[in-house]
Amino acid sequence: MTDIDIVIIGGGPAGLAAAVAAREAGCDRLLLFERDEVLGGILPQCIHTGFGLHVFQEELTGPEYAQRFIDRVHALEIPVQCGTTVLDVTRDRVVTAVSPMCGLRQFRAKAIVLAMGCRERTRGALMIPGWRPAGVYTAGLAQRWVNREGWMPGRRVVILGSGDIGLIMARRMMFEGAKVLACVELMPYSSGLTRNVVQCLDDYDIPLMLSHTVTDIHGRERVEGVTVAQVDAQRMPVPGTEQRFDCDTLLLSVGLIPENELSKAAGVELAEATAGPVVDESLQTSVSGIFACGNVLHVHDLVDEVTRESAQAGRAAAAFARSAAGLPPPALRVRDGAGVRGVVPQAICAERVAEDVSLMFRPTAVFKDATAAVKIDRVEVARQRFRILTPGEMVKLTLPKGLFARFKGACELTVEVTE
Amino acid sequence: MTDVIVIGAGVIGCAVARELARFSLRVVVLEKARDVAEGATKSNSAIVHAGHDAPPDTHKARFNVMGNALFEALCRELDVPFRRNTSLVAAFSPADLHALEELKARGDKSGVPGLHIAKRSEVRALEPAIGREVCAALVAPTGAICCPYELTFRLAENAAANGVAFHFSCGVRTVAREDGGWRVETKEGRSFKARAVVNAAGLYADVLNNQVSAEKLTITPRRGEYLMIDKAYAGSFRATVFQVPTPMGKGILVTPTVDGTLMVGPTAENIADKTDTRTTAEGLAKIRQAASRLWNGFPVNGVIATFAGLRAHGDRGDFVIGEPPDAPGFFNAAAMDSPGLTAAPAVGAYLAEQIAGKLGAEKRSDFVAAPTHWPVFRSMSMEGRVAALALDPAHGHIVCRCENVSEAEIRASIRCRIGARTLDGVKRRTRAGMGRCQGGFCTTRILAILCEELGLAPEEVTKFGGGSHVLFSCGKELPLP
Numbered sequence: 046m047t048d049i050d051i052v053i054i055g056g057g058p059a060g061l062a063a064a065v066a067a068r069e070a071g072c073d074r075l076l077l078f079e080r081d082e083v084l085g086g087i088l089p090q091c092i093h094t095g096f097g098l099h100v101f102q103e104e105l106t107g108p109e110y111a112q113r114f115i116d117r118v119h120a121l122e123i124p125v126q127c128g129t130t131v132l133d134v135t136r137d138r139v140v141t142a143v144s145p146m147c148g149l150r151q152f153r154a155k156a157i158v159l160a161m162g163c164r165e166r167t168r169g170a171l172m173i174p175g176w177r178p179a180g181v182y183t184a185g186l187a188q189r190w191v192n193r194e195g196w197m198p199g200r201r202v203v204i205l206g207s208g209d210i211g212l213i214m215a216r217r218m219m220f221e222g223a224k225v226l227a228c229v230e231l232m233p234y235s236s237g238l239t240r241n242v243v244q245c246l247d248d249y250d251i252p253l254m255l256s257h258t259v260t261d262i263h264g265r266e267r268v269e270g271v272t273v274a275q276v277d278a279q280r281m282p283v284p285g286t287e288q289r290f291d292c293d294t295l296l297l298s299v300g301l302i303p304e305n306e307l308s309k310a311a312g313v314e315l316a317e318a319t320a321g322p323v324v325d326e327s328l329q330t331s332v333s334g335i336f337a338c339g340n341v342l343h344v345h346d347l348v349d350e351v352t353r354e355s356a357q358a359g360r361a362a363a364a365f366a367r368s369a370a371g372l373p374p375p376a377l378r379v380r381d382g383a384g385v386r387g388v389v390p391q392a393i394c395a396e397r398v399a400e401d402v403s404l405m406f407r408p409t410a411v412f413k414d415a416t417a418a419v420k421i422d423r424v425e426v427a428r429q430r431f432r433i434l435t436p437g438e439m440v441k442l443t444l445p446k447g448l449f450a451r452f453k454g455a456c457e458l459t460v461e462v463t464e
Numbered sequence: 465m466t467d468v469i470v471i472g473a474g475v476i477g478c479a480v481a482r483e484l485a486r487f488s489l490r491v492v493v494l495e496k497a498r499d500v501a502e503g504a505t506k507s508n509s510a511i512v513h514a515g516h517d518a519p520p521d522t523h524k525a526r527f528n529v530m531g532n533a534l535f536e537a538l539c540r541e542l543d544v545p546f547r548r549n550t551s552l553v554a555a556f557s558p559a560d561l562h563a564l565e566e567l568k569a570r571g572d573k574s575g576v577p578g579l580h581i582a583k584r585s586e587v588r589a590l591e592p593a594i595g596r597e598v599c600a601a602l603v604a605p606t607g608a609i610c611c612p613y614e615l616t617f618r619l620a621e622n623a624a625a626n627g628v629a630f631h632f633s634c635g636v637r638t639v640a641r642e643d644g645g646w647r648v649e650t651k652e653g654r655s656f657k658a659r660a661v662v663n664a665a666g667l668y669a670d671v672l673n674n675q676v677s678a679e680k681l682t683i684t685p686r687r688g689e690y691l692m693i694d695k696a697y698a699g700s701f702r703a704t705v706f707q708v709p710t711p712m713g714k715g716i717l718v719t720p721t722v723d724g725t726l727m728v729g730p731t732a733e734n735i736a737d738k739t740d741t742r743t744t745a746e747g748l749a750k751i752r753q754a755a756s757r758l759w760n761g762f763p764v765n766g767v768i769a770t771f772a773g774l775r776a777h778g779d780r781g782d783f784v785i786g787e788p789p790d791a792p793g794f795f796n797a798a799a800m801d802s803p804g805l806t807a808a809p810a811v812g813a814y815l816a817e818q819i820a821g822k823l824g825a826e827k828r829s830d831f832v833a834a835p836t837h838w839p840v841f842r843s844m845s846m847e848g849r850v851a852a853l854a855l856d857p858a859h860g861h862i863v864c865r866c867e868n869v870s871e872a873e874i875r876a877s878i879r880c881r882i883g884a885r886t887l888d889g890v891k892r893r894t895r896a897g898m899g900r901c902q903g904g905f906c907t908t909r910i911l912a913i914l915c916e917e918l919g920l921a922p923e924e925v926t927k928f929g930g931g932s933h934v935l936f937s938c939g940k941e942l943p944l945p
Contacts, residue, residue: 080865130862145857145871149849167902169692169769174743177771179927179934183904190908190935196922197936260745266931282745306866309696 050366051075055160057086059339059355061114063158066359068121078129085111090192099349134311155366163340166300175262184210184298199294204228207235211298216245236437301344318387319343325375326393327361382461395449404442408434466490469658474505477664478619479812485626487825496635498929501613503666507773513803514604516571523783525574527807534809542618545722550703551607555600563708564602578605613892622835624881660793667738669798677788685774688730689747692769695724716754728755775801838876842868864906866899878917888928
């Protein structure tokens with residue numbers, strides 16, 4: 046058992062930013078574990094551009110964006126162990142890790158940053174009926190094959206779900222010579238960013254079929270086709286609207302799920318709306334000294350936001366490791382108001398707010414000419430107007446830290462969206 | 465010329481082959497698929513039944529009770545997971561209650577130990593998550609669960625270690641009498657000759673039986689669909705919970721698996737096509753409906769996979785076991801629908817005795833019952849892991865993050881006697897790709913290991929053989945001008 050200040054679990058954008066920030070905040074003894082052989086998480090396979098517009102005011106590819114942080118990690122001499130799987134995290138912050146190089150080891154950490162990212166929803170979770178042939182893949186798996194390993198998972202493709210990875214992969218498969226027949230979305234709106242719908246589907250004449258779903262998969266050995274049907278307001282297929290697409294591949298981009306198996310092992314409380322840990326404004330979970338950031342906390346649209354959030358988690362973990370003081374539990378509960386789902390953080394300690402507080406959430410539906418308002422104990426403290434809000438784009442409202450001095454002892458903060 | 469040809473490498477065929485290996489007999493197993501356990505064996509309820517369902521004095525009742533008694537020792541011998549988790553038959557109404565009493569009487573007569581009928585409060589205490597409408601249950605303490613494909617793989621591996629020869633991609637087309645023995649020809653044009661034949665051809669056992677015997681047999685595929693639930697819900701049920709059986713079978717049940725997941729299903733639908741393992745919207749809806757009745761708070765968001773299997777339902781209403789009177793030396797193990805899995809060890813032992821007697825074979829003294837198996841990382845203690853890592857650092861490379869399967873295990877599953885040749889083959893031997901991400905992260909790594917171990921190009925790797933290719937050639941290679 047080795048004593049250490051901070052263990053960071055995951056070497057994707059969240060873990061990298063947390064590590065850099067913790068080091069810059071003065072933490073000497075930290076260690077980052079990454080499962081893969083290389084750092085960067087999912088970014089090395091995201092070879093399209095669009096990363097870094099906020100953080101660097103530049104348009105970078107995923108590997109370029111990751112490399113800036115990897116270079117920084119190396120420059121700061123932060124110890125990193127790739128090819129290492131964390132098997133267990135306990136409530137008293139003992140981390141068990143295994144790797145071929147170092148075998149099985151245990152660390153007792155003063156603070157832990159959970160940065161494990163997320164996984165993709167699968168065909169099984171959607172319960173799509175039909176045959177079970179080869180050729181049904183999640184979009185991220187296909188992306189890894191095409192972009193990192195140079196293999197084509199299909200030639201004639203239908204994409205179910207309009208999540209960003211699916212949209213990006215529609216364009217990517219076209220570039221590589223495949224035919225993308227359609228992108229099929231259950232909801233009446235795209236779940237991806239508007240810019241991706243325009244740049245990846247519209248520009249390549251790939252039809253986006255809203256309010257449609259895949260109701261059957263054909264082909265005994267390899268996919269030979271799928272049946273697509275329109276859905277009604279209850280999202281149930283409408284009989285008589287079925288059409289068959291002859292394809293050899295079905296890619297799924299139907300949602301991301303935070304990977305919180307280790308969080309659960311540590312006894313961290315999870316929120317239903319985000320499927321990630323319940324955190325306070327310092328990104329500390331319900332377990333003292335365990336912090337969470339990035340897609341393990343809640344699924345983001347933009348890596349730039351992951352970086353911002355994770356740097357904050359890194360600073361907070363460093364402060365915790367330094368003082369290890371038992372802090373008062375956060376008293377101000379954050380609640381999803383009308384039209385709002387999954388506000389992060391879920392609680393704020395008004396007495397100790399150290400930085401401006403970003404409230405991040407998704408609207409429950411599409412709102413035009415919308416107003417997002419924040420109330421503390423029914424007093425409106427912030428209000429922002431938006432031309433359009435959609436569930437596919439996360440909303441961020443930032444409250445200045447000075448604000449909270451006025452609300453010591455307050456009980457409830459509510460975020461709501463109205464048209 | 466060999467002594468015995470076993471047709472079919474499902475759990476029945478492999479159980480018979482492994483029992484035959486105890487005798488001084490040359491045994492060949494012919495399997496049409498690319499791997500063992502590719503038929504009904506891989507997609508059923510994975511239950512070792514107590515034995516109260518079949519009418520007493522049937523093959524089903526006898527082999528069920530015998531098989532149940534043999535199962536635990538067999539699993540221990542082969543080092544495969546087995547759990548005597550108790551089974552309940554839940555009653556929802558007074559009419560059901562009457563049915564429970566009948567089942568209990570049947571079970572008592574067939575020699576099923578320890579049956580009793582529990583009242584609502586006891587049932588609730590046993591299974592707190594059971595549906596609120598359940599008013600009583602028949603409790604069978606000998607009810608158990610196992611992993612049928614893992615068992616089959618280990619049976620085959622152990623049979624092979626004792627000299628049984630396995631031929632895959634060998635689909636038997638004809639069986640015919642020749643010179644007092646049997647000539648077996650395959651679709652691929654291969655020809656085998658043996659003194660005795662075992663018909664463990666699952667859904668196709670009727671075709672083979674009808675080639676050699678005037679006692680015709682018809683097997684109907686009866687499809688059953690299932691939902692698999694994430695192991696995050698492990699502990700929701702300890703026991704297997706059945707509903708009162710109907711003429712179509714035991715009905716939709718909920719059961720834990722030995723791997724920590726839970727299953728709900730199966731539906732029961734007679735179909736015409738012996739290859740139609742599709743799931744259907746209607747079937748899956750039916751399971752969800754039944755699940756919410758059996759399981760208070762059934763977590764529909766916990767579903768990680770759906771699948772369907774085909775039971776080999778015979779028209780005689782019972783297993784068809786042994787030699788037809790007009791075809792001596794041809795041994796049926798046919799119409800093995802439920803409780804076929806439970807019966808497998810008993811059917812294997814019974815037929816091997818019969819065949820050895822007929823062929824005058826003696827027991828071998830050099831039979832090795834305990835197989836060598838690779839260490840399974842996820843089920844090791846801390847100390848066991850340290851020891852395994854000292855022997856092979858590849859145990860420290862976790863390839864499948866959901867099920868904690870190491871690179872060492874994946875390589876071993878390919879290198880063993882009945883080694884994996886496909887993604888599904890690796891999956892069923894190691895559980896890699898069976899967890900909640902369903903291979904989203906590990907498929908690329910497993911494919912690369914298969915290529916390394918077998919000298920394959922990536923586009924040659926299949927999901928389960930035949931045309932189930934996973935990848936196309938490299939997209940970036942442009943044709944030369």
